[in-house]
Amino acid sequence: xxxxxxxxxxxxxxxxxxxxxxxxxxxxLSITMGLMGFVNLAHGAFAAVGGYVAITLxxxxxxxxxxxxxxxxxxxxxxxxxxxxxxxxxxxxSTELNQVLFTIGLIFIATAAARWIWGPLSQxxxxxSYLQGEFDLWFxxxxxxxxxxxxxxAVLVTLLWLGLERTRFxxxxxxxxxxxxxxxxxxxxxxxxxxxxxxxxxxxxxxxxALGADILALDPDYALEHLVYFLIVVAxxxxxxxxxxxxxxxxxxxxxxxxxxxxxxxxxFFIYAMTLAVLLWRPHGLFGRAR
Amino acid sequence: MTAVTEVSAPxxxxxLSRRHRLRIAxxxxxxxxxxxxxxxxxxxxxGTQILISTLFALSLDLILGYGxxxxxxxxxxxxxGAYTAGILAVHxxxxxxxxLVAAGLVAAVLGMVTGVILLRTEGLTLxxxxxxxxxxxxxxxxxxxxxTGGADGLQGITISPIxxxxxxxxxxxxxYVYALVVLFLAWIAVRxxxxxxxxRSLTGIRENVTRMHAIGSPVLGRLVTAYAIAGALxxxxxxxxxxxxxxxxxxxxxxxxxxxxxxMLILGGAGRLYGAFVGVPLYMLAQDQLAEQFPIYWSSGIGxxxxxxALGARGGVLDLWDGAVKRLRRR
Numbered sequence: 270x271x272x273x274x275x276x277x278x279x280x281x282x283x284x285x286x287x288x289x290x291x292x293x294x295x296x297x298l299s300i301t302m303g304l305m306g307f308v309n310l311a312h313g314a315f316a317a318v319g320g321y322v323a324i325t326l327x328x329x330x331x332x333x334x335x336x337x338x339x340x341x342x343x344x345x346x347x348x349x350x351x352x353x354x355x356x357x358x359x360x361x362x363s364t365e366l367n368q369v370l371f372t373i374g375l376i377f378i379a380t381a382a383a384r385w386i387w388g389p390l391s392q393x394x395x396x397x398s399y400l401q402g403e404f405d406l407w408f409x410x411x412x413x414x415x416x417x418x419x420x421x422x423a424v425l426v427t428l429l430w431l432g433l434e435r436t437r438f439x440x441x442x443x444x445x446x447x448x449x450x451x452x453x454x455x456x457x458x459x460x461x462x463x464x465x466x467x468x469x470x471x472x473x474x475x476x477x478x479a480l481g482a483d484i485l486a487l488d489p490d491y492a493l494e495h496l497v498y499f500l501i502v503v504a505x506x507x508x509x510x511x512x513x514x515x516x517x518x519x520x521x522x523x524x525x526x527x528x529x530x531x532x533x534x535x536x537x538f539f540i541y542a543m544t545l546a547v548l549l550w551r552p553h554g555l556f557g558r559a560r
Numbered sequence: 561m562t563a564v565t566e567v568s569a570p571x572x573x574x575x576l577s578r579r580h581r582l583r584i585a586x587x588x589x590x591x592x593x594x595x596x597x598x599x600x601x602x603x604x605x606x607g608t609q610i611l612i613s614t615l616f617a618l619s620l621d622l623i624l625g626y627g628x629x630x631x632x633x634x635x636x637x638x639x640x641g642a643y644t645a646g647i648l649a650v651h652x653x654x655x656x657x658x659x660l661v662a663a664g665l666v667a668a669v670l671g672m673v674t675g676v677i678l679l680r681t682e683g684l685t686l687x688x689x690x691x692x693x694x695x696x697x698x699x700x701x702x703x704x705x706x707x708t709g710g711a712d713g714l715q716g717i718t719i720s721p722i723x724x725x726x727x728x729x730x731x732x733x734x735x736y737v738y739a740l741v742v743l744f745l746a747w748i749a750v751r752x753x754x755x756x757x758x759x760r761s762l763t764g765i766r767e768n769v770t771r772m773h774a775i776g777s778p779v780l781g782r783l784v785t786a787y788a789i790a791g792a793l794x795x796x797x798x799x800x801x802x803x804x805x806x807x808x809x810x811x812x813x814x815x816x817x818x819x820x821x822x823x824m825l826i827l828g829g830a831g832r833l834y835g836a837f838v839g840v841p842l843y844m845l846a847q848d849q850l851a852e853q854f855p856i857y858w859s860s861g862i863g864x865x866x867x868x869x870a871l872g873a874r875g876g877v878l879d880l881w882d883g884a885v886k887r888l889r890r891r
Contacts, residue, residue, distance in 0.1 A: 308684065359871055365630050365687070367870045370826050373819055374866030381860035497695055497815060504688040536703050541696035545689065549677065552685040 278409070280527045286415040288522025289422025290481030294495075295502040296429065296514050297470020303446045303509020303557075305463055307357065308365050310372040312474055313492035313499055314379035319345045319475025320487040321383065324392045334397040338479050345475020350468040357467065358460075376492045383489040394482035418480060425473075429511055442466060446509040498525075501544050507557025516555055580755035589837045593740055597733075604732035610844050611739035612800045615746055617825045617836035619793030624822065625831030626754055627786045628766030629679065630687050632818050633694030634794055636674075637667040639813030640697065641795025646714045646808040647707060654720040660742070660799045667795025668788045675787035679780060691815065698813035713809035717802065728804065735804035742800060746793055753789065754833060762786055766831070827869055829876030838877050 298312040319341035326332040326340055352375075360368050396414045403410040433439035445452040445459050453459050478487070485495050502521055506513030521540065528539050547555065596607055616638055623629050641663035648659050678689045701708045708714055721727040726734045753759050764772045765779055772779050802808045811817060820843075828839025846865065850858035873880045 302684070308687070356867070356871070363870075363874065365683075366624075366822070366826050366830060367874055369630075369632075369819075370823060370866050371870035373823055374863040374870060377859040377863030377866065379863075381857035381863065385857045493816070497691065500688060500691065504684060508684070534703060536699050538696060538699045538703065541692045541699060544692045545696065548681070548685055548689055548692070552681045 275409075276530065280530055281523060282411055282419075283415065284523030284526040285519070286418045286422075286522075287484055287526055288518040289418050289425075290477055290484050291498060291502050291522055292515050292518035293422060293425055293477030293480065294474050294485075295477075295499045295506075295518065296511055297466075297473045298499055299503045299506060299508060299510060299514045300442065300446075301463075301467050301470045302503060304442065304449075304466055305361055307361060308368045308372065309357075310369060310496060310500075311375035311379065311492060312470075313478075313496050314376055315345045315349060315471040315474040316478030316481075316485075316495075317379065317383060317487065317491040318348060318478070320394075320478035320482045320491070321387060321392065322475070323479035324394055324482060324487065325387075328392075328395065334400070338476060341479040342472040342476040345478075346468045346472030348475075349471025350464055353464050353467040358463065361463075379492055380489050383491075387489070389489060391486040391488035392482070394479075394487070396483070414483060418483075421480060425476075426515060433511055438465070501540070503554075505544055505547050505554055507551075507554030510554075510556040513554055513556030586834075589834070590744065597736060597740075601731065601733075604736040606844070606848060608732050608735045608739050608804055609801075610841050611736070611743050612797050612804070613821065613824065613844060614836050614840040615739070615743045615800065616794055616797040616821050617828075617840050618743070618746060618750055618833075619790045619797065620821050620825050621830060621833065621836055622750055622753065622762075622793070623786050623790035624825065625833075625835065626759060626762045626766060627783055627790075628762075629690075629783065629787065631690040632687055632815070632822065633690030633692075634790075634821055635813050635815070635818040636690075636694035636697045637671060637791040637794035638798035638801075638817060638821075639694075639701065639810075640670055641667045641798030642802040642808045642812045643701060643708055643714065643798075644795065645799035646717050646802040649717045649719055649803070649806075650714065654718055656719050656722050656738075656803050659719075659803060660796050663799030663802075664792040664796045667798070668792035670795075671788035671791025672784060675784040675791075676780075679783045679787060691818070694813065694818055695815065698810060698815075701813055702810055708808075708810075711810060713807055714802075715807060717806040717808070719803045719806060728806075732804070739800050739804065742796065746796065750793070751833060758782065758785070763831075823866060827866070827876055829878035832876075832878055835876055835878055842877065 294313070294316045297315075298309060301307060301309060301312075322344045323337040323341040326337040327334060332340070356371070360371055396417075400414045400417050402413055404413040404416045433442060441452070441457050441462055444455075444457060445462055449459060478485070478491070485491070488494075498521065502514050502517045505521070506515070506517035520543075524543060525537065525540055528535065528537070532539070551557075593607075593611070597604070600607065616634070619637075620631070620634050623634075624631060644663040644666045645659040648662060653659060653662075674693055678686060678693065681689060702710055704710070705712075719728055722734065722738060726738070728734050754762075761772065761777055761782055764777065765782060769779060798812055801812065824839040824843045825835050826839070827843055828835030828837065843862070847858065847862060850861045854861070869876065875882075
């Protein structure tokens, strides 16, 4: 019995940590897809950029961990802003096919650049000494870094939620997701809103890529390799929502760890089956709306 | 009252009644393909790959270009066809032509079953569902190692000579001609389909599904039929790969393969029947050349090409060509 409880706690713990990483990376994708209807398959590339920036700063320049995270988020955000202003916005009214073509092209370039600069091997994240080892809770001990991931994720979720529900910017985003034309006609500068949300989403992805390099291994094929999971989180959660992807990430994270732990002979099979079932039951995701 | 001296249909109708007729230019790909057989005897392995991918992209054009179904999971059919032909051959059914037919049938059944479920949705949901179904099948094949060989790939495929006459040779001469003949037959079939009333109704569904519902067109049935036919042809393409390579790896079911075929088709131009014949050779030759010269960062070259097409030539290379021809004529 104790063993069963122990595995359950273990699955819940690691599942939660994985879910946080998935959420931080994917939430920006959900918002930008809901807001602009843009199929941005290259979202994972921003996460990879963040991961590479943070790890390079830490390993080569001995920059402290928190500063590296901040730098990663900023690089991701600025890169997102520049690309949105120059390239992405030209394809807002275009077909899904063109958007797919364009974003896969970006992935190819990002992959080649990563392989050229950092080589084909995956880059290890070495957490600072105060986040290494085990963290003792009263009934058992947990890996410190994963515990930190869970706490950091929870803080970010709260901040995002407050930002979207309580600020003027958040209200504008919600208005534009609901009805873009109406938002435009009441005087919201949707063009600027798009740029800012895109930059924010990219910054979050970069932060998630840096934080989660321990779980989602950072190699040149990162953007393509993990794309399916990011898309599942967004599609199951529902476009344009920040609550939906969180629930979806929790379910996906724990289910993924659980199935791989308990039924390794089936791999990710059940994850896909569950996604299929949810999308057939609710085609617009758990918290999405028909548009 | 003036006498009518000449009865002529309006230009639009004349254009419509002629569109199914064979034009000389349509024979060009076949002439080039046959010429390549004699001119580049050392490159027939790559040539066979290009022909197989062209068939794959052609099948995708039917459902994506004409039906308007944006799918990122067409590799499911390609892979299922490849594994069907491969597993049959490993278990003693080495006759290639019946192997192709069997692969096509299995893929068609898969298309029908999944199509009935998936094609009720649309947009991003549909895109995700096609992707997830393909991922599910890939994971299933990965874990069913007893049948598929899992991550090691399916080995030990032997294929009998075609019709008992043409042995598969090291120089890939047989493979090339075999793939070319199958592609030619598939092209005749797809060409007939897209010019038939059924094909026209597919275009109608792509352009305005609401109107098609309103005039009483059985939209779901039409889409499922097209999905199954496209699946069958993709399965045949996969089977061709399995038989000519005599090896099947999990890559045939991968997301990469689904994505690449979409890219190759859009590069050429989707929904125009010949997008596959332009996009696939262009992409694969570029990839071959770039990978040879820049083994590490060749993919960035492809990436820039894709972005340029997405931003500058939204209907693909064939659309650019049309535009250029039109401009010349106006002068």
